[in-house]
Amino acid sequence: MEEMQNSSADEGILFSKIGRARSPSFNAFVALVQNAEISDRCPSPTVHVAYPEGMADGLADSSEEDEIEDDSGEEAEVVPKIQSLKGKRVIPTRVEPINVARVGGSTHDEVLLKFAKLDFNMLQKWYQKEVGSAIKWWEKLEFSKKVPYARERAAELYFWAFAMNSEPKYTTFRAVMAKVLLWITLLDDTYDVYGRIEELELLTQAIQRWDISYIASLPECFKAIFNTTVELVDEIIELSARSGESDLVLQCLKQALCHYVQGYMDEARWCHEGYIPTYDERKVNGAATTPYQAFTIMFIALGEFATKETLHWISNNIPLIVQASSFISRLTNDLASHKFEQQREHGASAVECCMKQYGFSQEEAYEFIKKDINNCWKDMNEEYLKLIEYIPRPVLDCIVNKARVCEFLYANFEDKVTNCAIMKDHIVALFLDPVVV
Template sequence: MRARSYMSFYEEAHLHDKVLLNFAKLDFNMMQECYKKEVGNTTKWWRKLEFGKKVPYARERIAELYFWPFAMNSEPKYSTFRGVMAKLTQWTTILDDTYDGYGTIEELELFTQAIQRWDASYTESLPECFKVVFNAMMELCDEIIELSAVSGESNLILQSVKEALSHYVKGYIVEAKWCHEGYVPTYDEYKANAASNLGYQLFAITFIALGEFATKETLNWISNNIPLILQASSLVARLTNDLGSHKFERQREHVASAVECCMKQYGFSQEHAYEFIKKDINNCWKDMNEEYLKLVEDIPRPVLDCIVNMARICEFLYENREDKITNCALFNDHIVALLLDPVVV
C-alpha cells in the first residue's frame, strides 16, 4: 500500500525515470498475484475443513488476517511461510473465539489438556467443533514439520511448536477462568498473562522453521524463555488490541481488558487508563528497539524484523482505538489496494 503511494508521488515528479517506474509497477502487480494466490489457497483450506459448517461461531477473516503474515515478511522467497501463517492466524482466531465466547469452563479445561498433552482422546466427550479445531491444529503442525524437514531440525521444531502451543492455551484458560469467576485481575496480573496468549511465540517459531533459520541456537533462543523483544511485541499487540476492541467486548460476557484492569489497579478513569496504557506501549517499543540492537549480531535480522513487524501490524489494525478486524468496513480500502486492484502500467 505504501509502495503504491510512493509510485504515485514519484510519477508526479518532473524528472522521474519512466523505465524504473514501469519496472516498479510490474513488480508490484506480480507480487499482488502471488499474494492473491496465497489468500486463495487459505480460502480453499477453510472450505475443505468446513469451518463455516462445523464451527458455526468461527469468523471468516482470511483476507484481513492475511495482513499478519504479509507484515511479518512480504518478500517473494517467504511465500511458503505466508501460506502456512495465513492458515495459522485464521486458526488462532477460531481458538480465541472458542475460549472467549463458546466453550464452557469444563469443556475448555479438557480442550486445554488435549493441546498441552498432544492427545486427541481428551476431546472425545467434547462437541464436534472442538474436535475440528484440534484436528486442524494437528494438520497445521504436520505441515510445518514436513515443510521444514530440509533443515534437519524437525524434532526440535516439533518440540518448540508443542511447547509454544502449550504456553499459548495456558494463557487462554487463565483468562477463561477469570471470566467464569467474574474476577478482574490487576493490570500487572493481566500483562503477565497477556504476553503468552497471542500466539506470537508460535508465529515466530513458524517463521524460523519455514524461513530457513531453523538452527539449534535460534530455536532454543525463541523457545526456552520468551525473549524480551517478543514479550514487548506481544504486549504492544495485546494492549493496542484492547484499546481498540474493549468497548465491543463489553457488550458480551468477556474477560476484563487491559483498560478495566488498569482502572481497577490504579483507580483511574477510562480516559486516564487510555493514556497510561499508551505510555506502556511506548515503553514496550523502547524495549524492542534496545533488544533489537543487542541481538542483531547473534539472531538473524529477518527473525528480529518479523517479531517487530507483528507489533507494527497491530498498531495499524487498532490505531485510533478502532478495530479493523471486527469492523471490516474500515479495512476494505487496504484489502482492495493490496489484493485486488493492480497498478496501471
C-alpha cells in the first residue's frame, strides 16, 4: 500500500488483458500490461493487482501466447507486452503475483490467514487476562465463605460480557461486566432459592434506598451482596468520571437497579403465594429481572458514549429495542429451563403461564412462545433501523448482541448457563486453545 501511495504520477498503467502464468511450483493470475497511456493532465498512480483463480475468466480470454510455461520448477516470469505509440509515453511495469492457495473450493491468501491466526491468539491472551481479573476479584472478596451457595463460574459468565462486544477497545466494559455478572448470580440465587420472603423484602428496600441499615440483622451473605452492589456502582462512576456525566450515570444506574430488584421481589412473592400470573404479566416482569437496561447504561458509561441525550434515552422509559431484547432473553431462558426449575419450588415460567391462560398443551405453548420471540426480533430490527441515525451503533449492537447470546445459550431447549458441561467446548475454543499457526 505504501508503494502505491508513494508512486509518482508518471507511473500510471492501464491494464487491458488478464492472463494466467503457470509453472509446476506456482499457479496464480497475473496482469499483462499493454498499450498503457499516460496523460500529463490526468495522471493516475501505479496499481498492483493480483486476481484469484476464476475472477478473470469473464474479463478477457487468454491465448496461448499470453501463457508462459516453465517446466524447470522455477516460478514463471511474466514479461509485459509493450507497444510504442507515437507521441505517447509508455512505461512498463511488473505485477507480482500473490501466493494464493486453494482450500475446500475457495481461495485465501496464506499470509493474511497467518496474520489472522496470530491476531486471534493475541486477543485470546488479552481475554484470558480479563477472565483472570474477574477470578482474582471474586477470590479477594471471599464470596465462597461469605455466600455459601455462591456459584463460581467466572469463565462461563465472562462469555456474556464477551458476546456483548468483543472489540479490544471495550476492555474496561468487559472487565467490569464480568464482575457484575458474578454479582448477578448471587442476587438471582438469593431471590430464587435461598432467601426467605421477609429477608428478601429487607434486601430489596436496602438496595432501593441505598441503605445497609435495613439488613443489619440479616445473615452475612445479604450484607456481602449489598456491599458488592455499592462497590460496583462506585467503580462504574469513577471510571466514567471523565465523561462529565457521572452524576447522571449514577442516577440512571440506581433507577435501573431499583426496577431490577423489584422485578425479583414480585417473582418471589408470586412463588411464595403460589400465584400463576398471566402470560403477559410473566413476560413483562420477566423482562424486568433481565437487567439489560442496567447493562446498556454500563456500556454507555464505560464505552465513552455518556451524553445527556443517550442517557435520557435509555433511562426515561425503557426503549422498545431494550424491551424486545429482554423479552427474547426471558422467553428463551424459560423454554430451556422450565422443566428443571419445576423440580423444586420455583415461580411459574412463561410456559406454565401460557398453558394456563390459553389452555394450551406444552407443545402448543412452545410454538406460541417461539412465534412471540420471532415477533420480538422483528421489533428489535425495526427499532435498530430507526435509532441508528442518532444512537451510536456500538450501543445498539450491544443491545442486539444480548439477545443473540441468549439464542445461543438456550438453543435446543438446553440451558448452557446452568449446565456448564455443555458450555465447556465453546469456552475452551474461545479462551484457552490457541489456533495453530
